[in-house]
Amino acid sequence: MSTLIESEDHRALRAAVAAFANGHPRTPGTDNTQFWREAAKLGYIGVNLPEAYGGGGAGITELCLVLEEMGAAGNPLLMMIVSPAICGTVLARFGTEAQKREWLPAMADGSRLMAFGITEPDAGSNSHRITTTARRDGTDWLLTGRKVFVSGVDIADATLVVGRTEDARTGRLKPCLFIVPRDTPGFRRRQIDMELNAVEKQFELTLDDVRLPADALVGGGTSHASGSGGEDTGLLQLFAGLNPERIMTAAFAIGMGRFALSRAVAYARERTVWSTPIGAHQAIAHPLAQAHIDLELARLMMQKAAHLYDAGDDTGAGEAANMAKYAAAEACVKAVDQAVHTLGGNGLTREFGLASLITAARVSRIAPVSREMILNYVSHQTLGLPKSY
Numbered sequence: 541m542s543t544l545i546e547s548e549d550h551r552a553l554r555a556a557v558a559a560f561a562n563g564h565p566r567t568p569g570t571d572n573t574q575f576w577r578e579a580a581k582l583g584y585i586g587v588n589l590p591e592a593y594g595g596g597g598a599g600i601t602e603l604c605l606v607l608e609e610m611g612a613a614g615n616p617l618l619m620m621i622v623s624p625a626i627c628g629t630v631l632a633r634f635g636t637e638a639q640k641r642e643w644l645p646a647m648a649d650g651s652r653l654m655a656f657g658i659t660e661p662d663a664g665s666n667s668h669r670i671t672t673t674a675r676r677d678g679t680d681w682l683l684t685g686r687k688v689f690v691s692g693v694d695i696a697d698a699t700l701v702v703g704r705t706e707d708a709r710t711g712r713l714k715p716c717l718f719i720v721p722r723d724t725p726g727f728r729r730r731q732i733d734m735e736l737n738a739v740e741k742q743f744e745l746t747l748d749d750v751r752l753p754a755d756a757l758v759g760g761g762t763s764h765a766s767g768s769g770g771e772d773t774g775l776l777q778l779f780a781g782l783n784p785e786r787i788m789t790a791a792f793a794i795g796m797g798r799f800a801l802s803r804a805v806a807y808a809r810e811r812t813v814w815s816t817p818i819g820a821h822q823a824i825a826h827p828l829a830q831a832h833i834d835l836e837l838a839r840l841m842m843q844k845a846a847h848l849y850d851a852g853d854d855t856g857a858g859e860a861a862n863m864a865k866y867a868a869a870e871a872c873v874k875a876v877d878q879a880v881h882t883l884g885g886n887g888l889t890r891e892f893g894l895a896s897l898i899t900a901a902r903v904s905r906i907a908p909v910s911r912e913m914i915l916n917y918v919s920h921q922t923l924g925l926p927k928s929y
Contacts (some may be wrong), residue, residue, distance in 0.1 A: 544840070550605060556579035557584060557606050560879045561613030567893075572717070572739050573695075576617060579610075585620065585692060589628050591780045594645035599850035600625065600784045602844060604791035606667025611795015611804070614893065618740045619692050621788040623647055625924075626781040629656035630717065635759040636778045639719070646697075654719075655696035657687035657745055659908075671746065672703040674716060679881050680750045683718055687745040687909070694741060697722055700758070701747070706847035715760040716774035727751040736903065737896040779858065783849050785908050786861035790842040797835045797868075797875035800897055805881035806829055807886070818882075826876045834871035841867050859922055869904040877903040 546554070560582065564575050572690025577587050588603040596602065607620050628647050631639055646652035665668040672685025683703055693699055698721045704713040710896035720727055727750050732742040739883070759773050805828060808819030819823045845860035876897045888895045905911050919925045 542603045544843075548907040549827075550602070550764045554605055554609055556582075557609040557615060558824045560584075561610045561615045561818060562874075564615060565613075565906070566615045570739060571838055572615070572617060574673065575615060576619070577650050578650070578721075579606075583648075584648050585617075586624055586628070586640045586644075586648025588624055589644050589648045589725065590632055590640075593632070593640055594648040595632075595644065596648075598788055599846070600629070601846040601850050603720060603784075603868065604787050604846050607788055608791040608839075608842075612798040613795075614799045616795055617787060617791065618738065619653055619695070621785060621792060622691055623653045623696070623749050624787045625643055625784040625868050626656045629784050630700065630758060630781045632637055633780050634773055635771050636755065637757060639758065639760070643698075644872040651700075653692065653696040655690055655693045655699040656785075657690045657693075658702040658778075659687060659689050660742075661686055661688050670702060670715070672701065673703050673713070674703045674718065674752075675804065675829075677751070679754045681718065681754070681756060682898075683720065683747050683750040683752060687747075688743075689732065690729075690743045690745055692740045693722070693745065694731075695815035699745070700781075701745075701852040701866055702861050705774075715778050717777050718752055719758065720747070720756065724750055724752070725855060733824045736899055746890065756768045759881040769869075782908070783845075783854065783861045787849065787857075788843060789881040789908060790845070790861075790864040793865075793872035793901070794835055794842065795906070796897060797831070797872035798873075799908050800876045800879035800894055801828065801831050801835065803892060804882040805895060807883050807892075824882055828882065831871070831878050834867075835875060838864065859869075859918075862909075862917050865904075865909070866911055869901075870909060871906050875902045 566572055566575060583596050584606045587598045588600055588607060591597035603625055607616060610616050624647055626807065628644065631643055643654065658793055660670055660672065672687065674681045674683045683701065685703060687701065690699065701718050701720050703716055705716050724862050726748045729743045729748045729859035730926055732744055734742050758777055808828065809817055810823050811818045841860060841864040845857055845864040849857035849858050880894050880898060883892055883894065888890050916928065920927050
């Protein structure tokens with residue numbers, strides 16, 4: 541029942557975040573640095589990070605609740621998905637003690653952010669085709685490759701880059717994660733021109749023999765037969781970050797859908813044509829009710845995924861996180877579309893703030909993994925059907 545009925549603490553957190561976010565209205569596309577800092581000061585940004593390193597000691601369950609309520613207030617923070625959820629989780633679970641001390645307290649208090657670079661121009665959703673490689677040069681690493689659609693590199697102090705190293709025993713390339721500070725020589729960024737009205741910009745990264753010290757490797761150390769070195773836990777590290785990414789993307793989408801729906805409901809109550817509020821007509825009311833139902837169902841799956849992840853069930857969380865992201869994205873797109881349609885011409889005006897969500901809502905269908913790849917996952921992993929790729 542814990543995944544169905546929120547605890548009193550969770551309800552109180554939800555109410556507090558909602559009050560905070562609603563008290564800080566923001567125009568889409570404008571700077572949110574102050575909002576981020578104030579949220580961090582209240583403990584919201586690092587709620588999932590370990591208490592020993594300045595965090596709230598809670599989990600992804602609480603972090604996705606925070607992001608959802610911010611989104612429902614029209615003030616979501618995309619970098620919450622990236623910095624505390626992906627990077628913070630990876631470092632908390634697999635970082636060396638020095639890496640944890642350096643990064644986690646600063647992430648928790650909002651003074652430092654970390655971006656996440658995995659997507660490549662030619663790899664798409666196939667992480668096995670990642671070509672960014674790291675090779676040893678004495679005690680250092682040399683990292684070479686390209687990444688695309690990396691959020692917030694300009695405001696992040698470092699980027700957690702997914703590369704590959706050669707396994708000394710098998711000769712095969714295996715994933716590993718490196719912390720690359722923003723101003724490292726050879727680490728270049730180019731902003732991608734997006735038709736997306738978001739404060740967080742998207743970048744293409746080029747790494748040209750970027751020299752990194754040994755301790756830039758997450759987990760540190762060298763490869764060991766026991767699998768205890770940073771090189772040997774790269775795959776585990778990667779999936780430790782990808783499950784929270786999907787859960788948080790679901791929260792982002794649900795919050796956005798709730799915001800759009802609330803605007804449409806308020807309008808339908810007040811807008812009167814032929815002496816009757818348009819919300820009294822089933823052609824308006826029923827689609828809005830359906831949108832609400834879909835968002836609530838998606839939230840249940842999101843909560844299930846978060847609870848499984850926080851309980852340490854990475855396999856179960858992987859399945860639920862993918863389903864949650866799929867359901868939330870579909871619900872969000874439908875809610876935004878219906879909200880705009882409810883307002884008619886007003887839905888396309890800047891005054892009501894819904895038109896920009898048409899593009900933003902599509903992002904949740906595409907990133908961090910497309911709905912088609914999620915359907916591939918479910919059909920193969922859950923239903924046991926043959927792979928098509």
